[in-house]
Each structure stands twice: as structure tokens, then as C-alpha cells.
Amino acid sequence: MAQKIVIVGGGAAGLALASRLGRKFGLSKQMDVCLIDKNTIHIWKPKLHEVAVGVIDQSIEGLQYRDHGLKNGYQYVRGCIEQCDPQTKSIQLAAVINDENEVIIPQRKIEYDYLVLALGGVSNSFNTLGAEQNCIFLDSLNSANRFHDKLLDALLQLNETQDKLSIGIVGAGATGVELAAELHHVIESVAEYGYSHISKQHLEIHLIEAAEKVLPQLPEQVSLRAQAVLSKLGIKLHLAVQVKEVTKHGFITSSGETINANIKVWAAGVKGPKVLESFSALPITPRNQIDVDQYMQVKGIDNIYALGDCAQLIQDNGKPVPPRAQAAAQMAETLFKNICLKMKHQPEKPFIYKDYGSLVSLSRFSAVGNLMGNLRTGTFFVEGHLARIMYISLYQRHLISLYGWMSAFVYRLAQKLLRWKRPKLKLH
Ligand SMILES: Cc1cc2nc3c(=O)[nH]c(=O)nc-3n(C[C@H](O)[C@H](O)[C@H](O)COP(=O)(O)OP(=O)(O)OC[C@H]3O[C@@H](n4cnc5c(N)ncnc54)[C@H](O)[C@@H]3O)c2cc1C
Incomplete structure (x- = not known):
């Protein structure tokens, strides 16, 4: 029987991992890939401020997990994790309750062979x-x-x-x-x-x-x-x-x-989500993050990994990997490669964070930031239209991890055409 990998949290890290594993092993049924998220659609978190002010409309730009899972070889389950039991290799999802306080689905247990926690962080x-x-x-x-x-x-x-x-x-x-x-x-x-x-x-x-x-x-x-x-x-x-x-x-x-x-x-500070406080079987740091080793494996626990903002991974320089979209994407990529190595019974590789610099959008027309050069050249300062294009390309890279090159290109093109026709602001 195919091994079951359960990924909880379909954000920058979890969704990228589920998409790649699904396409590589899920479509061919070599692996049973399951993605659990409490929401039904995904919006890349660095775009949340654009949703907040109405510059983007989630009903148009949001990715529907159910449809995406079907096309990318993973099964989507709507649910909110509330407990994790490494002994029975199972997690517990909270009951799904509607606006009238009616129970739509009672509390459930989901079993796994491998579990990946990618729950993100909170302010x-x-x-x-x-x-x-x-x-x-x-x-x-x-x-x-x-x-x-x-x-x-x-x-x-x-x-x-x-x-x-x-x-x-x-x-x-x-x-x-x-x-x-x-x-x-x-x-x-x-x-x-x-x-x-x-x-x-x-x-x-x-x-x-x-x-x-x-x-x-x-x-x-x-x-x-x-x-x-x-x-x-x-x-x-x-x-x-x-x-x-x-x-x-x-x-x-x-x-x-x-x-x-x-x-x-x-909008200050980042810590792990509150639910992790009750995960007594896992090593949880004072900032509510899950303590992981260089392979993103939860310290002292086999078959459970954590990545992205909910994980604390201390680098060789003694500093934790920062809570950033680029770190989440890199972690997803390394874990994907490690799972491929594991399937071939080859040794896994440790995660090494590469800081490519940071870009900050200053609304529609501009951005500022720094890009990392090499040891000799140091960092480059970028701003204006060029920085804006680079900022947009970060999102493009996220789309590529979700859809693959070709579909990401078609998706972006379709979004651009839609943008031309639809209102510039969502005012409802
Ligand atoms: C407004 C904003 C702007 C940002 N801008 C930048 C930027 O410009 N550059 C940059 O590098 N970083 C930026 N960041 C940080 C970046 O978005 C995060 O570091 C990154 O998204 C972390 O990825 P993640 O996969 O760990 O978590 P997330 O992307 O947050 O995904 C977590 C997922 O877990 C799900 N989830 C949470 N709890 C549960 C639960 N109990 N059960 C089931 N599912 C659950 C959530 O619904 C979500 O889908 C920004 C963050 C914010 C909020």
C-alpha cells in the first residue's frame, strides 16, 4: 500500500510541498498525499495587505484547494488541527461548525505515515x-x-x-x-x-x-x-x-x-499559532514554535516534520531561520528533495537557508529592497520600477511551485487579462 503523507497548512510552505509531491508521486498513486487546511482557498500571505485594502479580490485570485488538489495529485481535506499524537501516528481535527452553530462534521482523527506541520505564524x-x-x-x-x-x-x-x-x-x-x-x-x-x-x-x-x-x-x-x-x-x-x-x-x-x-x-512580531500550546507530545518553544533539526524533523520524533513560520530551526550561525516567504519556499523545496531521496533510500540533506535579500512593496508603482551579491560585492540596493518587477517575480516563483512553469505562465496571463476588465478596487 502507498505511504500516506499528511501536510497540515496550505500556505507558502505546505501548499508548495503538497503540489510538488502530488505531481511527482500522487498522480501516479505512488504516494497518498493529503493536504489539510482550515480555509477552502489559498492567498499567498505577502498579498494579505492587498486583500485588506481591496486591491485584489480573493474570489478571483484565490486558489481553490479542492480543484487544485484534483489537478495536482493531492487530496484536500478541510479541517483545523487541534491535536497531534505521535504514538498512534494520528492527528485530530476539530468539528466543523456552521454560522448557526450546527455541527457539519464532528471531530475526526486522521492517520499518517509521515506528517508535515506547516501552520504558519501569527502576530x-x-x-x-x-x-x-x-x-x-x-x-x-x-x-x-x-x-x-x-x-x-x-x-x-x-x-x-x-x-x-x-x-x-x-x-x-x-x-x-x-x-x-x-x-x-x-x-x-x-x-x-x-x-x-x-x-x-x-x-x-x-x-x-x-x-x-x-x-x-x-x-x-x-x-x-x-x-x-x-x-x-x-x-x-x-x-x-x-x-x-x-x-x-x-x-x-x-x-x-x-x-x-x-x-x-x-502588524508587529511573529510567533507560532496558539493551537501548538496544546501539542504536549512535541517540543514547543516559548514562542509557540516547533523545535526542528537541520532536516526539519521535529526534534526527538520520527516521521514528523515542521516547516515555515511555525518551525524554529537554528542555523549554524546560531540565529533562527527568519519567518519569511522565501524561507518557507526553500524549506518546502528541501523537504521535497529529501522525501525523493528517502524514497530511493539515499541520505537526506540538511537545510541551509539562503538569504536572497528582501523587497518591500510601496504600493502599485514602486518597491525598495536589497539583493544579495557574493562575499566580494556585498548587497545591492534596488528601488523603483526595477524593484517592483523583482517584487512581482517573487510571487511568480510561488505560482511556479504551485502550478509548474507552463500553467503558472498561463495563469498569470489570464489574471492580467482579467485585471484589465475587472474593477481596480474591490469595494463590496
Ligand atoms: C501582510 C504580510 C506581508 C508579508 N510580506 C512578506 C514579504 O514581502 N516577503 C516575505 O518574505 N515574507 C512576507 N511575509 C511573511 C510570509 O508571508 C510568511 O513568512 C510565509 O507565508 C510563511 O509561510 P508558512 O507556509 O509557514 O505559513 P502561511 O503561509 O501562513 O500558511 C499557513 C497555512 O496554515 C493554515 N492553518 C493555520 N492554522 C491551521 C490549523 N490549526 N489547521 C489547519 N490549517 C491551519 C492557514 O490557513 C494557512 O493556509 C508577510 C506576511 C504578512 C502577514
């Missing part, structure tokens, strides 16, 4: 008072949709009152910076859709960051350039400012200042 509020209750955490499709609904209500109201809409974002990493720039672009575009009383004077965006610069993880030149662009767009930067408390009305900083905001977003 880390660092237990800041009031953050959970008053902020939207832009870390899932649901939260991006919640932000979108709030934004639409606010725009409707703003068009009537012509008051001021204030949006506060905590965390000036890639997510916060990209969201701020995209919001600015959206407010400039809504007038042509009938919100004729709204102009950029009505929007105030506050970007609050505990470090002394925006994009604190990136080189100085990239931070300074992004900072200059954001300031030019009129985004209010609050640097070296720590948020002590979040209330219904805004943020209270550790120096006692109040920053008022109608919509509050928390």
Missing part, C-alpha cells in the same frame, strides 16, 4: 494591554477580510461626514510599511468610484515602530529610502515609540502620549 502582541481586543492582526485571510469590511464602512461614513479617518498601524516591518503605502494609494483611487467627497486630506495614517527606523531588519539604505517615500506620502511615522496600551480610541505610548485611531492594526 505577536507581546501581551500588550488591550491589543487583542482592539486591534486587527493582519495575519490571516479572515483578519484581512475583517479589515476590508471595516475600511468599507469607514469610507462610506467618511464620504458623508467628510471628517477624518485615522488608521494606526503598530509595526513598521514589511507588513506595516506595505499596508500604509497601499492605503494611501487606495484613498487616492476611491473618488472615481463615487466616493467623490473623499480625498487624501481625509486620511491620516500613523505607523508606530519601537525601533529607531522603519524596516528595522533591513539594511540602513533600504530603511532610509522607505522612510523618505512614506514621509512624502504624508504617513505619520512614530519611531522609537513603544505602545503600552490599546484602547477603543487609539494607542497609549510608554511616554504617555495618545495616538487616536479609528481603525487599529497590529
